[in-house]
Amino acid sequence: MSTFWQRSAALLRRGASGLRTVSVLTKQGVISPLRPDKLLRIVLAWRRWGITPPLGFAVGAVRHADRPAVIDERGALSYAELSQRTTRLANGLRNRVPRGTRIGVLCRNHHGPIETIVAAAKLGIDVVLLNTGLSTPLLADVIAEQRVGLLVLDAEYRTHLPDLPDDLKAVLAWTEGTTRHDTLEHLIATSSAKHLPRPKRHSRMIVLTSGTTGTPKGARRPDPPGLAPAAAILSRVPLRNGDRILVNAPLFHTWGLAAFQLGSVLGATLVLRRRFDPEQSLGAVQRNQCTSMFAVPVMLQRILELPERVRDEYDHSTLRVVASSGSALPADLATRFQRAFGPVLYNLYGSTEVSWVSIATPHDLRAAPGTAGRPPHGTRVRILGDDGIPVRRGATGRIFVGNDLLFEGYTNGSSRETRDGLMSTGDLGRFDAAARLFVVGREDDMITSGGENVYPKETEDVIAGQPEVSEAAVIGVDDAEFGQRLAAFVVLRADGWLDAEQLRERVRGRLSKFATPRDVVFLDDLPRNATGKVVPRELLARLDT
Structure with a gap:
């Protein structure tokens, strides 16, 4: 029956x-x-x-x-x-x-x-x-x-x-x-x-x-x-x-x-x-x-x-x-x-592998400008802990998604991790009280600095919100004392002026100690590939110089 x-x-x-x-x-x-x-x-x-x-x-x-x-x-x-x-x-x-x-x-x-x-x-x-x-x-x-x-x-x-x-x-x-x-x-x-x-x-x-x-x-x-x-x-x-x-x-x-x-x-x-x-x-x-x-x-x-x-x-x-x-x-x-x-x-x-995960409408972006929105019809999204169990609302975990167009695998024979028919996006995220999804960064972008988990995207968003800043990128780099630290790469607006210490002072009150970037590098533009994504290895090269 x-x-x-x-x-x-x-x-x-x-x-x-x-x-x-x-x-x-x-x-x-x-x-x-x-x-x-x-x-x-x-x-x-x-x-x-x-x-x-x-x-x-x-x-x-x-x-x-x-x-x-x-x-x-x-x-x-x-x-x-x-x-x-x-x-x-x-x-x-x-x-x-x-x-x-x-x-x-x-x-x-x-x-x-x-x-x-x-x-x-x-x-x-x-x-x-x-x-x-x-x-x-x-x-x-x-x-x-x-x-x-x-x-x-x-x-x-x-x-x-x-x-x-x-x-x-x-x-x-x-x-x-x-x-x-x-x-x-x-x-x-x-x-x-x-x-x-x-x-x-x-x-x-x-x-x-x-x-x-x-x-x-x-x-x-x-x-x-x-x-x-x-x-x-x-x-x-x-x-x-x-x-x-x-x-x-x-x-x-x-x-x-x-x-x-x-x-x-x-x-x-x-x-x-x-x-x-x-x-x-x-x-x-x-x-x-x-x-x-x-x-x-x-x-x-x-x-x-x-x-x-x-x-x-x-x-x-x-x-x-x-x-x-x-x-x-x-x-x-x-x-x-x-x-x-x-x-x-x-x-x-979304991504090449999972197609779409969620969509933010103009209303969503007015109410919560940093949101990735909500899953559309026919799409299941779960935030899972490392044990594969859904985390509580508001907690950060790994994003898994199920829809009609999950990719069939890479041509080299590998694929993405799946759990109960849902595929990993490779990102970390959380749901807020209104069931809106927020992506806090890539799983492999998260760093541990001084024993604390730090998400570069949080720092990136705070820096990008400064009126003198046109755009910013934040990555993790090795650190002899704390294991890892954040480095910020900042492009200023044509009419903006800001130095590294002023920027750190601005963001210090909104970020934890370890989420405040130790390195701040000002650039004329961010290195991007043909799809508009920032290329981290080129940022590292600019930090070394």
Whole structure:
């Protein structure tokens, strides 16, 4: 009998979850009435492609064929055009990718990487999204480890090619002027538009970890089990059908990739620029009447650093959603951004491995600016002690999460620790009395100084909140007397002045003795990788000098 009731309860939960998914997707315009002939074409596309990138553009070609799918510096491509072009590109790539290998993509933000991902999915070939900031030796290591047989790259990265494997095939994506290399545009123009058969396997997208502490690892992204993952995000971030989304986050990064995936579900228009520039970003919002923007926190910081008179030259009144993720959102930055742009900021806490954990809405960020928000529908989050038992409310512990898009493991065969179906994020956190999640730092960032556990992020937030400070990073370093100590690296505002002792005096009353940084180093800027994350090893090098 107990088994019967367990199965019944599971069926009820699945039914309730399905109804919630339909409700959210209907509210956001993803689901709407269709003529029978269009519905049939969508069903046939689903049978061919499943829940993969080609499906979103095939549906878009049926529902809104002339709507721009992508707008970049070369112009606009409609859903119908992109669907047709990716079929031609898939036919052109079919015999160029050696059997058993993958396609690597080394591109900035433009239509090329999107078309490559969709075309590869039509062939059932895995895609490795490569960080544009990789050095040549690291790039060579990743290409070998990930079995990349064909590399799609922007022309500016051709300088890597002489030091990459001789048998690696290359196709250029974004080019300036003439070239002797194969290009995506040439393949599209000269290849057949013949319909492709259903692939024998689903393509996997492999995203690299940020690699701030060594060689990046490849993380295999799973196939979405349906539209529930999109509904989970949309239940907290009110993106809508037909939105125009400025994607500032790199497409090779999990957050930029999320914008691409959500955009295809929503029938949105993705607005792309190859390089981020804060003023040009505001210009793109005004010119394209963007309703949403995806960015990493340092990009929001750069926008706020523009003089107010410059920001006021651009109309950003169309923006309803500014979605931030990719690294910790400083509390002071959240407050200042909403003061300048209004209640539009949404902060998603997640990672390459676990996708999303929690989402903070503008209301959450007003009430508690340092919060990571609350878990969306269908997401379970637990704060566990070292013994695997949940800690009491308010206590700090290890963050574990369960959702529909936990990654399938690293390509080297390793994975993340799991407990009762929940996966470790590698972070430490706590819930407050209002059930809002706060991330206090990485597990491996915590230091023990003088026998006391110290979390660098707490110190970082206090320093960043000083009016003279533009941004700050705090790390642990070895100390002969106390075992470890904190070192702070600080960038001052253009009109700010502060010395190390003044800064320590400011924060001393808000931090414990061991959380007050012994070292304070002033920098012109923080060393960051291509995804905007601070690189600790480069900070250490600056401390030594």
